[in-house]
Amino acid sequence: MQDSKRFDNxxxxxxxxxxxxxxxxxxxxxxxxxxxxxxxxxxxxYINAHYGVTIEAYVQIGSHCSIYSVSTIDNKQGAVHLKxxxxxxxxxxxxxxxxxxxxxxxxxxxLVTEDIPDNVxxxxxxxxxxxxxxx
Numbered sequence: 001m002q003d004s005k006r007f008d009n010x011x012x013x014x015x016x017x018x019x020x021x022x023x024x025x026x027x028x029x030x031x032x033x034x035x036x037x038x039x040x041x042x043x044x045x046y047i048n049a050h051y052g053v054t055i056e057a058y059v060q061i062g063s064h065c066s067i068y069s070v071s072t073i074d075n076k077q078g079a080v081h082l083k084x085x086x087x088x089x090x091x092x093x094x095x096x097x098x099x100x101x102x103x104x105x106x107x108x109x110x111l112v113t114e115d116i117p118d119n120v121x122x123x124x125x126x127x128x129x130x131x132x133x134x135x
Contacts, residue, residue, distance in 0.1 A: 007038045032069070042090060051096065052079035059083075062090030062108065069096050083118070103133060
């Protein structure tokens with residue numbers, strides 16, 4: 001887990017429905033968002049938590065990411081779960097009903113359509129597991 005000095009004064013951000021936070025990321029259906037300790041969400045990211053989004057402790061989400069618990073294009077819906085210390089690269093999209101495992105890394109510009117297990121590197125469109133981080 002990363003406990004860098006930049007988080008020494010970390011506080012849960014004020015989140016208003018549909019209004020950018022002071023860090024310039026936005027949440028819809030904020031009542032269904034569970035945000036863990038010392039999370040880091042990049043500017044211009046969007047979270048639609050209509051069916052639930054859980055972001056555990058120490059998760060890092062790059063800028064310009066989108067996390068959807070509902071998709072109006074294909075009518076999919078379901079909770080999204082980002083487990084402890086997961087990292088999501090900039091410009092990535094996580095679709096409904098997906099879990100990203102503990103300590104896993106999703107590379108930039110990825111489209112996550114299926115669960116990603118713990119301790120792996122995954123990337124691509126759609127995102128696929130490339131290798132274990134234990135190697």
